Amino acid sequence: MLSGWFILLLSTVYMAILFAVARFGDARADAGKSIISANVYALSLAVYCTSWTFYGSVGRATSGGLSFLTIYIGPTLMLLMTGVILKMIRISKVHRITSIADFIASRYGKSQLLAGLVTIIAVIGVVPYIALQLKAISASLDVLLLDSDAGFLPWWLDSTFLIAGLLAVFTILFGTRHLDATERHEGMVAAVAFESVVKLLAFLAVGLFVTYGMFGGLSDLFQRAAASPELGRLLQLDSSRAGTWTAMILLSGLAIIFLPRQFQIIVVENVNESHLKRAVWLFPLYLLLINIFVLPLAIGGLLHFQGQPFNADTFVLTLPLSRGAEGLALLVFIGGLSAATGMVIVETIALSTMVCNDLVMPWLLRSSRIGASKDLSRLLIGIRRAAITLILLLGYIYFRAAGEAYALVGIGLISFAAVAQFAPAMFGGMYWKQGTRAGAVAGLLGGFAVWLYTLLLPSFARSGWIGNSFVEQGLFGIAGLKAQALFGMSGLDEISHSLWWSLLVNLGLYIIVSLNSRPDAVEAGQAERFVDVFRHSTQETDTRIWRGRASMDELVNLLERFLGPARAQQQLSIFANERGTTNWRNLPADADLVHFAEAQLAGAIGSASARVMVSSVAQEEEIGLEEVLDILDEATQVRAYSRELEAKSQELEEATTELRAVNERLRELDKMKDDFISTVTHELRTPLTSIRALSEMLHEDPRMELNDRKRFLGIIVSETERLTRLINQILDMAKLESGRAEWTTSEVDVRDVVRESMDSLGQLFREKGVALSGELPETCPLVMADRDRLTQVMINLLSNAVKFVAGETGKVHVRLSADDERVRIEVSDNGPGLTADECTVIFEKFRQGGNTMTDKPQGTGLGLPISRQIVEYFGGNLWVESEPGAGANFIFTVPLPGPEEQQ
């Protein structure tokens, strides 16, 4: 039997451990050794899983089957949009955002009106949710104490109120321990992460106990469920509820970032943007783990309590208790307590910051009640503590009043739908520069009104607090205004219905009003800085948009009043260090300092109030909208220039690559020229060598034998001829290549050319015993060419042929033919033939065919290259067709003149 006092003691001890964790986290943060790692950050996101998850999921699964999963699919999908969340975090860091109200207000020109509006919506939307947590703790206590002395407390004190009070005390200790009211609370984050582990372990423990201790494992449970027609339904995906699924996923996806506690944890408490990368997979994994046993528990509960009255929301407690496992029940209770306290603490801190900065401070500043007070940081803390107490009190009152009116899940979704109203103003503010304050206010008011009318008020009506005629018959009896079937839209469940209409009105008003209103200077500047946060991350733009005069003393005074003297001077010293001065008193009171002061104040009292305070001490010049846009435009131009520069340097790089390629080609050409000269040198020196050696010997030995003398002189003469021929051909080649050769073009009968060439070489052929035959047509069209040059080609081909065929058996045949386009001359021999390689090589300079030692001095290696140059000059071709052992057939063509040339 569990005693009430024992449970209370256990709860208090658990809270004390939590507090110790928080103290440790704060101490480490103060020492500069933050314990907020990527894992801690990811775990702290699990503050999303409240007692509603812990107890309510099982309850929801008993009626809706798998549809409870939507509440977890939405956040998983939302976290995948890392870019969006990252941008939110970056904006918040740059602008020192303290809450979601601060975020929206800052974007739309640091508007106090918007900040207040968002705060009111958040408080109204979330207080029922806090009530829900109290209800969960209360319900779990009732189950534990079912059979024990329920009256262990005096009649004027009920257990839920006691718990609310305890929570208030702990929240105050967690969230406002520091005298300086800055936006981050590392100790709290550490405690929340710790609680996430506790609730996960507790839920897994009861899941394992029921699945494997009370039943025969997962397959046993699912088989039993499938066997029963009523339970089998839980395992089916109900396609008729697809609309609800979509709505639920959207709703929970928005809630994971827009619930004040989620925004606080994900955005405000983020210490390192890279932590988000871990959270993207670790948090969904956490959700998966905590949901694994939901369906087994639901089925187990329904099977176990068949035929008895039961409350599915408390299965996790009643199932272990039914087997007398009181220790496990206590662990589950602590897990539920973790889920509830984590949510309440973070949510209340986030809300109290908003209430303090965005509702109370603006009112105090306007009513100038605080003028005399020197140090306001204590006042700030006081306001927050009061706000925490008040919010929890409101939650308790709502819990008492609402009582059993609604199932747990209902209240949670109503809260989700309320914070979903922030979506248009938030996303629009981050990605759409044209979104204006007027648009945001109109959208929020419209969406909130629809939410109130279609969701919150009907829930009041269901509790019997107000008449339900507006639900049943419509407002003023107009059927189109039925609260849960607006304009005849029925058939949707109430949440989908409300979400559809409220977001439609919200988004529509936001866009239409934004397009029809003009932002002022501050707003336009903020819009630019929010949307392009990754470009404006330096303070340069900020300081350029501020112009005016400020006094150092007044700014310091302002900081000391709101941050406390010690912290103000500490921050000033850090700022002075960054600017290269050791003493902050020497700093100029310029735009940088003003901006720094405003950022510091924003961290403590929100951007809207900070703006008011700074402008109250500085004589600021009004800067017009046009001017702000100009300044921001300048920044755009600078970006354009840098893009241009980038393009230029790209071009330069390309030019360099091109130059390098050209240079490479030049180097190749240079090498070719070098090789050519080297080859020419070689060809010239070779005959010179014989000439010099032989002449020297003749010169030195006058008594040389006559035979030798004659032989040597013969060689000298022939080598000199060779040298002359070589020089002539080199010069000829050079002329042809440089285009300076002289051409005498006239009408030529190619048959004459062939005949003359054959005649002039006749002697040479006869000497070697080589047969030369010709095959000339009766008539031949005339070509336009240089007669002497054509003869040169012909003689070259014939002398090559006679050089390479064998004496006595050699045969050379010349064949002339013509068609409509060209004259074709073939010189074929029965010599050794050429390989495919040689067929190309022989047309290169100084490359001679074969290895014929005998006739070597006759060749210069330039004949064929020169012949080819000549033929190509007339527009023809010169090539060889040959195979080794099959003789060679040299062919060249000369084109006939075109019809117009003939005339």
Place this chain on the structure above:
Amino acid sequence: MAHKILIVDDEPNIVISLEFLMKKEGFEVAVATDGDEALAKVASFAPDLMLLDVMMPKKSGFEVCEALRADANNASLQIVMLTAKGRDTEVAKGLAIGADAYMTKPFSTKELVAKVKSMLGVC
């Protein structure tokens, strides 16, 4: 006993003049007109000194020189490279490969004879 000289060149007229020149100086002379023949003659004729042209068909003078220097039996063979390409790189390459001396064509007959004699130690 007369020293033996192997003349390797693919230009018949140069071979004629070198052969005459060396015989007149009292050396025993053999001739090869390409790289492969040169290697065969080194084995059969066992010359003391070799006048080796660089630009030759089948095997260049560089290849012949490398092949000879790879065989320790030919360590005492003196090699004089003859080239019509006067570039410094050719000279450097020839000496690096293992030639003992280098002459550029056209050469002075007196110088060539003096160099050959000094290398063979005949004065």
